[in-house]
Amino acid sequence: xxxxxxxxxxxxxxILNLPxxxxxxxxxxxxxxxxxxxxxxxxxxxAAFWKINPHAFGSIFSFELSADSLSKVILFCIGxxxxxxxxATRQTLKDSAGRxxxxxxxxxxxxxMNGVALAQDIFSLYIYLEITAISxxxxxxxxxxxxxxxxxxxxxxxxxVATVLMLAGIxxxxxxxxxxxxxxxHAVLLNHNKDFLISLGIGLFIVALFIKSGLMPFHGWLxxxxxxxxxxxxxxxxxxxxxxxxxxxxxxxxxSVISFSPAIKSILLLVGALSAILAAIAALTQSDFKxxxxxxxxxxxxxxxxxxxxxxxLGIAGAALHIFNHAAFKSLLFLNSAAVECQLGSRDIEExxxxxxxxxxxxxxxxxxxxSCAGIPPLAGFWSKLVIVIALWMAxxxxxxxxxxxxxxxxxxxxxxxxRKVFFGKPNAEFKDIKxxxxxxxxxxxILAALIIGAGIFTPFILxxxxxxxxxxxxx
Amino acid sequence: MxxxxxxxxxxxxxVIGAFCLPWxxxxxxxxxxxxxxxxxxxxxxLSLKLIPFVLxxxxxxxxQPFALGLNFTLLADNLAVFMACISSLISAVIVLYSFxxxxxxxxxxxxxxxxxxxxxxxxxxxxxxxxxxMYIFWEITAITSWRLIGFFRDKPYVLKADKAFLVxxxxxxxxxxxxxxIYQQTGSFDLPVIKxxxxxxxxxxxxxxxxxxxxxxxxxxxxxxxxxxxxxxxAPSPVTALLHAAVLVKIGVYVYARIFIVNITPDVLWxxxxxxxxxxxxxxxxxxxxxxxxxxxxxxxxTISQIGFIFFGLAIGNEIAVLGALLFILMHGLAKAGLxxxxxxxxxxxxxxxxxxLGGLISTMPFTAIAFLACAxxxxxxxxxxxxxxxxxxxxxxxxxxxxxxxxxxLIGAFLTIIYLFRVFNMVFLGKVNVAGKxxxxxxxxxxxxxALLSLAAGFLIYYPYxxxxxxxxxxxxxxx
Numbered sequence: 001x002x003x004x005x006x007x008x009x010x011x012x013x014x015i016l017n018l019p020x021x022x023x024x025x026x027x028x029x030x031x032x033x034x035x036x037x038x039x040x041x042x043x044x045x046x047a048a049f050w051k052i053n054p055h056a057f058g059s060i061f062s063f064e065l066s067a068d069s070l071s072k073v074i075l076f077c078i079g080x081x082x083x084x085x086x087x088a089t090r091q092t093l094k095d096s097a098g099r100x101x102x103x104x105x106x107x108x109x110x111x112x113m114n115g116v117a118l119a120q121d122i123f124s125l126y127i128y129l130e131i132t133a134i135s136x137x138x139x140x141x142x143x144x145x146x147x148x149x150x151x152x153x154x155x156x157x158x159x160x161v162a163t164v165l166m167l168a169g170i171x172x173x174x175x176x177x178x179x180x181x182x183x184x185x186h187a188v189l190l191n192h193n194k195d196f197l198i199s200l201g202i203g204l205f206i207v208a209l210f211i212k213s214g215l216m217p218f219h220g221w222l223x224x225x226x227x228x229x230x231x232x233x234x235x236x237x238x239x240x241x242x243x244x245x246x247x248x249x250x251x252x253x254x255x256s257v258i259s260f261s262p263a264i265k266s267i268l269l270l271v272g273a274l275s276a277i278l279a280a281i282a283a284l285t286q287s288d289f290k291x292x293x294x295x296x297x298x299x300x301x302x303x304x305x306x307x308x309x310x311x312x313x314l315g316i317a318g319a320a321l322h323i324f325n326h327a328a329f330k331s332l333l334f335l336n337s338a339a340v341e342c343q344l345g346s347r348d349i350e351e352x353x354x355x356x357x358x359x360x361x362x363x364x365x366x367x368x369x370x371x372s373c374a375g376i377p378p379l380a381g382f383w384s385k386l387v388i389v390i391a392l393w394m395a396x397x398x399x400x401x402x403x404x405x406x407x408x409x410x411x412x413x414x415x416x417x418x419x420r421k422v423f424f425g426k427p428n429a430e431f432k433d434i435k436x437x438x439x440x441x442x443x444x445x446x447i448l449a450a451l452i453i454g455a456g457i458f459t460p461f462i463l464x465x466x467x468x469x470x471x472x473x474x475x476x
Numbered sequence: 477m478x479x480x481x482x483x484x485x486x487x488x489x490x491v492i493g494a495f496c497l498p499w500x501x502x503x504x505x506x507x508x509x510x511x512x513x514x515x516x517x518x519x520x521x522l523s524l525k526l527i528p529f530v531l532x533x534x535x536x537x538x539x540q541p542f543a544l545g546l547n548f549t550l551l552a553d554n555l556a557v558f559m560a561c562i563s564s565l566i567s568a569v570i571v572l573y574s575f576x577x578x579x580x581x582x583x584x585x586x587x588x589x590x591x592x593x594x595x596x597x598x599x600x601x602x603x604x605x606x607x608x609x610m611y612i613f614w615e616i617t618a619i620t621s622w623r624l625i626g627f628f629r630d631k632p633y634v635l636k637a638d639k640a641f642l643v644x645x646x647x648x649x650x651x652x653x654x655x656x657x658i659y660q661q662t663g664s665f666d667l668p669v670i671k672x673x674x675x676x677x678x679x680x681x682x683x684x685x686x687x688x689x690x691x692x693x694x695x696x697x698x699x700x701x702x703x704x705x706x707x708x709x710x711a712p713s714p715v716t717a718l719l720h721a722a723v724l725v726k727i728g729v730y731v732y733a734r735i736f737i738v739n740i741t742p743d744v745l746w747x748x749x750x751x752x753x754x755x756x757x758x759x760x761x762x763x764x765x766x767x768x769x770x771x772x773x774x775x776x777x778x779t780i781s782q783i784g785f786i787f788f789g790l791a792i793g794n795e796i797a798v799l800g801a802l803l804f805i806l807m808h809g810l811a812k813a814g815l816x817x818x819x820x821x822x823x824x825x826x827x828x829x830x831x832x833x834l835g836g837l838i839s840t841m842p843f844t845a846i847a848f849l850a851c852a853x854x855x856x857x858x859x860x861x862x863x864x865x866x867x868x869x870x871x872x873x874x875x876x877x878x879x880x881x882x883x884x885x886x887l888i889g890a891f892l893t894i895i896y897l898f899r900v901f902n903m904v905f906l907g908k909v910n911v912a913g914k915x916x917x918x919x920x921x922x923x924x925x926x927x928a929l930l931s932l933a934a935g936f937l938i939y940y941p942y943x944x945x946x947x948x949x950x951x952x953x954x955x956x957x
Contacts, residue, residue, distance in 0.1 A: 314544075354629065357582075371619065376615050376618075376619060376645070377611065377612035377615045377616070378612050378615075378616060382612070382615075386546075386608070387544070389652075389656060390544060390656060390659070393656050393657070393660060394660065401653070401656070402653055405649050405650075405652055405653050406649060406650075408645075408649055409642065409645060409646050409649060412641070412642060412645055413642060416638040416641065416642065417638075420631075420634050420635070420638060424626055424629070424634050424637075425629050425630075425631055425634055426629045426630055426631070427629075460542040460543070460546050460548070461542070463542060463543040463544065463546065464542065464543035466543075467543055467544075
């Protein structure tokens with residue numbers, strides 16, 4: 001049944017494009033309903049819903065889907081972020097035909113991402129990744145302006161490199177294991193520990209995923225792509241696409257296929273710490289609202305990777321929690337940037353100031369998003385960072401735990417700069433006539449802010465069950 | 477009423493109430509102000525109701541376990557209730573004063589919301605017996621103080637607000653590392669559990685103590701993390717009084733008492749090192765107060781200097797010194813809040829904070845001048861004001877422990893206090909009239925006069941706070957009376 005999560009968005013795209021009168025008007029409402037349904041579906045407890053018959057397409061390319069708690073967290077994030085992105089299209093894309101196309105592409109991307117979250121074999125995983133990647137190229141270049149095309153082009157180039165590496169890795173795995181199913185490869189890899197080809201395959205795969213996640217030595221494409229993309233596309237990309245295409249797949253491959261080794265842990269920790277700190281430092285100097293958020297995204301992915309790098313259940317649970325929190329606060333902040341851009345026509349934070357009075361909702365929600373990102377309690381981001389830090393500490397990586405804790409001060413610093421330059425200051429006479437952004441940007445922002453506060457207060461209540469549910473993932 | 481409910485009420489009436497205030501303001505700004513006062517007052521009254529119970533030696537423990545030891549654990553003992561009473565009393569007077577002070581500024585909704593939230597989270601911090609819970613409330617106070625320091629929204633002010641936020645968060649993050657390492661050693665964030673485990677398991681390392689001290693010192697604005705406090709003087713005066721004199725800076729001191737006196741015994745080394753840091757802090761900032769010309773900065777430096785005395789008393793750690801330190805928290809809170817509020821009146825009515833431009837205000841603002849003098853006497857430690865007893869006890873405790881040379885440092889500090897406070901009084905209230913001013917609104921004058929009277933009363937009626945603090949010390953040090 002979980003295949004519905006992939007099939008429904010695909011078929012909705014087909015139906016929406018049937019030559020029927022008035023059907024195009026349903027696109028927005030339908031897509032919103034789908035995103036809400038997806039969030040609701042995550043809470044279906046029935047185990048049968050989440051399994052489908054394996055080996056539907058012969059023996060080599062097994063086509064398996066299944067979901068554990070990690071997949072469910074991801075599916076929920078997809079629903080949440082696409083909900084916000086869909087709302088953002090209403091104010092940021094004025095042309096109704098364009099908006100219709102945009103919504104269609106979002107739906108395709110959602111289908112692709114759901115596939116990634118559910119896939120249990122390495123080849124269909126790859127296919128879904130490509131579906132997601134190609135739809136994001138189009139979303140970035142949607143306005144066909146020079147920057148958008150440049151950003152999309154950079155993304156295509158690096159994503160292409162990642163694809164080649166990943167395919168090579170898959171080929172090596174198939175060569176050795178004779179199958180693409182996670183379980184089979186996992187079983188085979190356990191017995192061939194020191195094989196050169198296997199190490200090569202693992203290496204290729206991990207580097208490909210580093211590129212896709214935009215981690216620090218491989219991040220060149222990310223700020224350009226995020227900044228140049230239309231506002232709604234940035235929300236989707238930063239909130240969930242790269243987290244899935246890179247981070248989620250990395251976690252999935254690590255826990256279900258290749259399992260942790262000390263070498264992998266140390267690489268992850270190093271890359272994670274580098275990204276968390278260097279990207280935060282880079283964010284300090286940005287003057288473009290969205291660019292600052294992009295670097296912040298890289299830095300937060302660094303945190304997630306640090307959690308993964310601890311190699312413990314606790315660390316993975318913390319990483320998953322941070323993926324969720326990041327989806328909430330980063331979508332929120334990109335919505336805020338869209339609101340400011342819409343009303344001011346600029347993204348340069350040096351030109352802004354004192355907007356809190358004109359845009360109270362945007363200002364308040366951005367404070368909540370920023371503080372959550374900086375890990376200030378009682379907001380949601382605090383808990384995930386705390387779990388990651390505790391996981392690192394308990395796993396014996398104390399230096400990395402200290403880096404992770406102190407990175408928060410950098411995060412807080414750039415967000416305070418942002419707040420000071422944009423919202424928190426004397427009302428500027430120049431912006432006297434600026435009004436709050438429309439309902440379609442403030443409404444999802446309020447929902448996300450409420451979610452961040454709610455999650456901040458209620459995380460302790462669910463934390464135990466949440467962490468326990470991750471024990472089963474390590475079963476294999 | 478059930479005592480546990482009382483404790484929860486003390487914390488959550490202001491915390492939840494704070495977020496109702498902006499909505500109430502849609503109907504009436506006056507109602508919002510009064511409600512804010514009522515919320516804070518109710519915390520005070522409920523804290524008072526706990527006194528008989530805790531004085532009888534009993535404690536209230538509320539526990540709700542969560543994963544990873546992130547439990548919701550509240551503990552009401554003598555020390556907590558003592559601190560809660562002081563903080564909420566002073567906050568109530570300050571909010572009363574704010575009615576008039578902020579009435580003609582913008583962003584009043586945010587102001588009252590943040591002040592009430594601040595008091596609520598302060599109460600939460602006072603009662604929390606779990607390190608992470610403490611940390612959470614600790615950071616909420618940092619958020620509120622960030623917004624409140626930036627109240628006037630001018631760019632330099634916002635910069636200083638950011639600075640205060642960053643310095644205190646930096647400290648608390650370092651402290652968090654210390655907490656996590658305690659967690660690894662003892663398997664719990666709950667202070668009572670940690671205490672039990674450490675009894676059998678030996679002590680925590682000096683590094684951990686140092687990490688936690690960084691957080692404590694940065695919050696209590698002690699050398700070398702003190703620079704944010706004088707800068708934070710750009711906030712409205714009631715805010716400086718509330719956050720940076722009476723309540724917020726006492727968080728660090730309180731947490732020191734809570735962690736290192738009640739639950740964990742740090743190495744002997746700290747009994748020597750910490751008084752030294754505190755002594756340096758007291759002297760250096762007293763020196764700064766001597767040469768500053770900005771009225772509020774002088775009082776802020778004076779706060780840093782007096783906090784040094786409190787740390788001194790706590791670090792000495794014997795019964796008399798700790799007793800003195802606790803009374804010092806009360807006396808200094810009352811008197812310093814009074815000084816800041818007087819400074820606010822002077823500032824608002826003369827439009828300047830520069831003491832070289834002021835003078836002779838005693839003729840136009842007699843009540844303010846006398847209240848200022850009374851509070852200054854208390855801070856200096858002149859009998860019969862309350863400040864005398866606390867300072868005396870700290871010194872006699874230190875002498876009893878035989879640390880003569882540190883006592884000498886602090887004697888110099890106490891002497892400097894007298895000089896700089898007289899200097900301020902002289903330049904602002906005596907001499908030739910330079911800037912005309914008039915007495916402030918009755919509510920504001922009533923607030924400062926009541927703080928001055930409270931300082932005096934605390935001296936005359938020293939028996940009651942003394943008894944209370946003695947009970948707290950007995951419980952803290954495990955002395956059975």
